[in-house]
Amino acid sequence: SPLHDLLVNLPKCEHHVHLEGTLSPSLLFSLAAKNNIVLRDPSSPAPATTSPNGGEEGEAFTSPAHLAARYANFSSLDDFLAYYYVGFSVLRDADDFEALTYEYLVRAAQDNVRHAEVFFDPQGHLPRGVSVEVVMEGFGRAVRRAEAEGLGISVLLIPCLLRHLPVEHSAQVFDSLVRDGHFASGALSGLGLCSTEIDRPPELYRAIFERAKEHGTAHAGEEGPPAYIASALSELSVSRIDHGVRAAQSAELLALLAAQKILLTVCPLSNLALRGVQRVADVPIRAFIDAGVRFSINSDDPAYFGGYILDNYCAVQEAFGLSVGEWEGIARAAVEGSWCVEGRKGEIL
Numbered sequence: 123s124p125l126h127d128l129l130v131n132l133p134k135c136e137h138h139v140h141l142e143g144t145l146s147p148s149l150l151f152s153l154a155a156k157n158n159i160v161l162r163d164p165s166s167p168a169p170a171t172t173s174p175n176g177g178e179e180g181e182a183f184t185s186p187a188h189l190a191a192r193y194a195n196f197s198s199l200d201d202f203l204a205y206y207y208v209g210f211s212v213l214r215d216a217d218d219f220e221a222l223t224y225e226y227l228v229r230a231a232q233d234n235v236r237h238a239e240v241f242f243d244p245q246g247h248l249p250r251g252v253s254v255e256v257v258m259e260g261f262g263r264a265v266r267r268a269e270a271e272g273l274g275i276s277v278l279l280i281p282c283l284l285r286h287l288p289v290e291h292s293a294q295v296f297d298s299l300v301r302d303g304h305f306a307s308g309a310l311s312g313l314g315l316c317s318t319e320i321d322r323p324p325e326l327y328r329a330i331f332e333r334a335k336e337h338g339t340a341h342a343g344e345e346g347p348p349a350y351i352a353s354a355l356s357e358l359s360v361s362r363i364d365h366g367v368r369a370a371q372s373a374e375l376l377a378l379l380a381a382q383k384i385l386l387t388v389c390p391l392s393n394l395a396l397r398g399v400q401r402v403a404d405v406p407i408r409a410f411i412d413a414g415v416r417f418s419i420n421s422d423d424p425a426y427f428g429g430y431i432l433d434n435y436c437a438v439q440e441a442f443g444l445s446v447g448e449w450e451g452i453a454r455a456a457v458e459g460s461w462c463v464e465g466r467k468g469e470i471l
């Protein structure tokens with residue numbers, strides 16, 4: 123496309139990427155070997171004759187290509203999440219999180235990402251005895267290494283609460299993050315809310331987000347109704363909405379998002395992979411632009427959804443044929459909606 127070079131060169135901010143969602147099949151396999159972990163398909167039971175548990179365990183994955191083939195065919199958010207959580211099983215120590223983070227930062231730099239706000243799921247690691255300190259240590263080492271190598275990316279780390287677990291578990295984990303001073307020290311920034319959406323309305327998390335003094339954001343309107351986006355705004359006082367694509371079903375909600383200058387962190391290839399849309403052209407990019415709703419374009423779980431951030435930009439351009447001015451507006455909204463210090467914003471654009 124004639125704008126391809128412009129898309130490559132645009133200075134990018136990534137606001138919606140899950141650290142665990144950057145775990146490539148090749149790194150997943152090498153960490154599984156290092157940590158002696160057998161990878162089983164969560165949705166395909168092994169034949170009873172070959173499984174000591176009478177077929178209750180999934181078939182073992184035999185290669186990165188075998189995994190990647192399954193990734194090409196998710197049916198829903200929850201179907202994807204089952205594989206995403208299998209990936210967690212290979213992340214054991216700070217070296218693993220360093221390798222994971224470093225691989226992502228190098229890949230993001232290739233796409234001209236200048237600032238990345240990276241989600242992670244503390245509650246998804248605690249059951250294996252992996253503390254947030256282990257995640258933070260590995261993450262921090264990778265960021266310092268990227269800095270020393272001049273990659274030019276500023277980075278924030280944002281814990282997300284997992285909606286498929288009991289609210290009380292989220293409250294306890296959030297408490298411990300506050301108590302251990304990770305927000306006060308600046309090691310962690312803001313608070314997010316992700317995982318299963320249907321039947322887990324944002325208002326369940328009101329008391330927790332009330333105590334989050336920093337920025338809040340919530341996955342909403344990915345599979346759930348526009349009402350969940352409205353209640354994330356009114357009940358959780360978030361300043362961003364992750365996905366938010368279903369906002370386009372309500373003109374009133376679009377007007378509210380525009381008036382409050384809420385940033386939607388849209389992930390087109392994610393929506394396509396998880397069947398929220400049939401085609402990228404069905405992501406309501408034009409409706410957001412027409413309504414004056416701010417949005418950024420992001421990769422979500424790029425190792426699982428077949429593309430990194432530039433691939434998402436290109437998919438949007440292929441579907442919508444935006445103008446140079448519209449792309450500059452998207453890049454500007456992304457910088458302005460970032461949670462970095464104000465001085466950094468001037469350096470990015």
Ligand code: ES4
Pocket residue numbers: 140143199206316317318341344392422423
């Ligand atoms: C996620 Cl695509 C998506 N939606 C909700 N929660 C998530 N966690 C990781 N990826």
Ligand code: ZN
Pocket residue numbers: 138140316341364422
């Ligand atoms: Zn997400």
